[in-house]
Amino acid sequence: MRRRHTTATAIVGALALMAALAGCTTDPSVAPSEEAAEPTEEAVDWFDQALFDKQDAERDVVPEGPDGQPWLQYINAEFVDTAQYASAGPKKACFANASISNPWRQTGWITMNEQLKVLQEAGAISEMETRDAQDSDDTQIADIDYFINEGNCDVFVISPNSTAAMTPAVQRACDTGKPVIVFDRGVQTDCPVTFIHPIGGFAWGIDTAEFLIDRLEEGDKVVALRILPGVDVLEQRWAAAEKLFDEAGIEAVDYFTGADPAEIKKIISDELAKGDVAGVWMDAGDGAVAAIEAFEDAGVDYPVMTGEDEMSFLRKWKETGLDGLAPVYSNFQWRTPLLAIQKIFAGEQVPKEWVLPQSPIEAGELDQYLALNENMPDGHYAKFGGEDLPGYPQVWEDRIIP
Template identity: 85%
Template sequence: MRRMHVVSAMVGAFALLTLAGCTTDPGVTAPTETTGSEETAAPSVEWFDQALFDKQDAERSVVPEGPDGKPYLQYINAEMVDTSQYKAEGAKKGCFANASISNPWRQTGWITMNEQLKALQESGAISELETRDAQDSDDTQIADIDYFINEGNCDFFVISPNSTAAMTPAVERACDTGLPVIVFDRGVQTDCPVTFIHPIGGFAWGIDTAEFLIDNLQEGDKVVALRILPGVDVLEQRWAAAEKLFDEAGIEAVDYFTGADPVEIKKIISDELAKGDVKGIWMDAGDGAVAAIEAFEDAGVDYPVMTGEDEMSFLRKWKETGLTGLAPVYSNFQWRTPLLAAQMIFAGEQVPQEWVLPQSPITAEEVDQYLAANDGMPDGHYAKFGGEDLPGYPTIWQERQIP
């Protein structure tokens, strides 16, 4: 059964949702099979956008505004919007249409969001957060949003879209209610929400990672790119940026969709190693990073130069092996920001229309710092989760208590 629940001070925890496969955006023609890009059908959407590439490239060096030590409330180059029309007293009910909690990044964020909710319930800002989990289905999430519009008795909407194009009309219907709509994580093709919250973005990730690999490799070296799924803007943009830079630098890059399946990742790497030297591994998400490293160990060859993510399993394997690595970050602390934004909106405070959060990779010089700060956390935890000041820290995250 699909999870539908109300998160409130009166409701107990639900069982962990099992990992589910991801669906693609119906507006995108997906590759025909999980093989290299040279053997698959090209997507029907052109994901590279030079203006957005340039914007995110510049934002990487901007010092964010906002309170020190609270990156989840910081913002970059914001255009603030007036929210005085929504100012109202009393605790408000939120309705959250979530794409899923089907991977460790989303599970970590979901835990953090619920701990933030407890703090806001205690302060009287939010009464409850009714949540419907779409389990990675566009059709389900569209139905969830329409349910909230018609039946949810909501004071505000929070939407983390499953995919970009398919979810846009449903988000617009939520906006048409006149209630505040907050979109975060993945984008949609409308500017009707009061605020769209996200880290700098996929192009910034792609630039950070590709430049790192290029700086540590030679022209003509081969990189294997491991991608989890097509059709999601932040993922497609990561690869679009990296592919551009690899091409310009003369790096041979082949890409594969893996579904974040460790068995598939090992097979892909093993097959590529059988063809010849693989000098670099690029990933658009850290799931399965350890499996990729283990494929090199199984083959008895030198470790690659590699980019993973700030998931603890990768950081620990990176430290253990001493490989040349970088942990790009798609700031997990963003899961706190939508509820804090709702509090600000109902207080009539200005919020950024596009709320761009800081997004800084973990470098080799910082690995020990983040390993120490997250000692005792499970492998699926994300180092830059930003919840250290919340009520359940550290136990809730250590025990992986997923509502």
Template identity: 75%
Template sequence: MHKSIRTTVAIAAASSLLALTACTTDPAVTETTGATSPATTEPGQEWFDQALFNEQSAQRSATFEGDPEKPYLQYIAGETTDTSKFASDGAKKVCFANASISNPWRQTGWITMNQQLKALQKTGVISEMETRDAKDNDNTQIADIDYFIAEGNCDAFVISPNSTAALTPAVERACETGKPVVVFDRGVETDCATTFIHPIGGFAWGIDTAEFLSGKLAAGDKVVALRILPGVDVLEQRWAAAEKIFQEKGIEATDYFTGADPTEIKKIISDELAKGDVQGVWMDAGDGAVAAIEAFEDAGKDLPVMTGEDELSFLRKWKETGIDALAPVYSNFQWRTPLLALEKIFKGEEVPAEWVLPQTPITAGELDDWLATNEGMPDGHYAKFGGEDLEGYPEVWQQRQIP
């Protein structure tokens, strides 16, 4: 299991991999320009992996080890990494190469991560965390990682990759330093990291969302799929799974890359509505979900069956309109886990080689509870952020105090 998630691209045909690599190192792509275009052509393409699809489908009902009140520390039992060689006393310096904080999901996580950092600084685990933000650019993040390596002052590396193939060599160079390396959120094509932390994954998201929509719609119904950018494993896998299910169910699905730009999203929906009725909307990330709903309202059309995300703007619009919806979750609390993993690593404790966190969608029956739990939080906040026990709650998140 540990290897399969990281090598989704590697198992593809060589020609497909070369094409993908060229795509993801283009700054015009990785900076997310917002240009709208129809996206994939054939279902799954190089990103579909039947074995991984099956594995993540099963993991949706797996038993997670650990305290359910601390989901950011839960995991599926499996291969572990012996970290005894990293055990030592004293506070350590962490170097964090971050893809970006360019969207509300990443901003929410970044706030939570910094509050977790403060807690670990107080207990003497971490002395400081030097962070470099790549602003959604592969080449910048590669340079950031190489800077940390050359600097030579890092006791550990934390890396949230911008894209999958392009960042793999830089992650491997970090591993070659002999220091612990924690990769989280998005994967790369190597198993060298001390631990790879992520919710179940993109296939699980795609299965949850496409099964929901297919169960509400009929064969021949039209779904518009809104995708934020190419070349990121968890995003590509979401669509690969959903596209497979839509085709099997006879749902007509057309996908577009949007750059998460609300104006582009409204244009896409408006253009599709001008061609005929649209019964469903599928998204690979909830940022911009409200704009999609507003496009139907502006056109005076019946609102669609829809999947968004656990961002509060979408949950509130869902409640306001009464649409038939599901909020898939790519657990935002994972931003705490890398630093808590390092706490264990610095003690020489074993950690999961692949640290798979819970990933449970919000259903209609749970909507009111999650809205009540997050009352007073801003629209860009994510309901399942998992930081309620940290210092500064709720004010730091309410004020969006982004470091």
């Protein structure tokens, strides 16, 4: 049985953070996020059995592509011919970015710019003109139209702020005849040459719920901490987890927190006052440390817990020795669009839907990822995939935002 608790404080926090978090990690096969951005309880069924089944199956597929380069790997790909775009010489990329308003996007943006340096040196890309929409649909639409009207772009790269609102602008970019690459979030047109994204939100929800269910007993309580209501990928993560918790007889109570550490501590403390809390589930890693500290403050055993591959959670996981899992929404995807440019203008085939691997960090891998990211800031994401790029590790350690 699942119960939802949406506190007034959480709703205030959600309103305050809506713009900032709208550019957070997202799932591509989703309804438009701007249509679901109102932080109120709505009778929306986010569960999609077909997409659940697709992403569940993709979790078990061994990706194809070069070993040790997950940003170039792909799952169940159907390739498209790009011979029509083949031409010599460096190309100008025009990048319409939703934002760099949160640590996940900042980590990816740093990685993308380091990859750009490599491709500029190789003579594949001359420059990348970027416009940042700062989490605004209207701004990003204007940015895309600016690039189109400017007429100096050889290729368009778009990380959409939202799905439906951006679709007409993406279509207009396609209508120029220049190649268009979309990544992270999708749009409602198949005109881009390639659409790049990790497996998705349902896969996240399945990974995390199965981890908790395997370690808990029927009737145990799980507290689910959710950042915002109505945000596509977050809702899909919870829709998958909720289904599996219900089937397993796990009592799951979910709260919207606005990613506010004080609110998270209060929620956990209140639930502990009612009785045992066996597990904590999160739809993103923000606030994971605060949740763990609430158990410490109460002097009770740590829960079984899922967080994210953000360094703050990984470090606290190691420090406490709790039974944990760090799900991942592969940050290394920020490299893939630029490498796709190189392939497209070389006339090489690329996947039409480029599904990248998305695998959690398990306990046996924790020390490895802590060592690899020892000096990275807490807001860094462990599976960023930039270890072979020229600025590693300094630009990520110093958080040098281009």
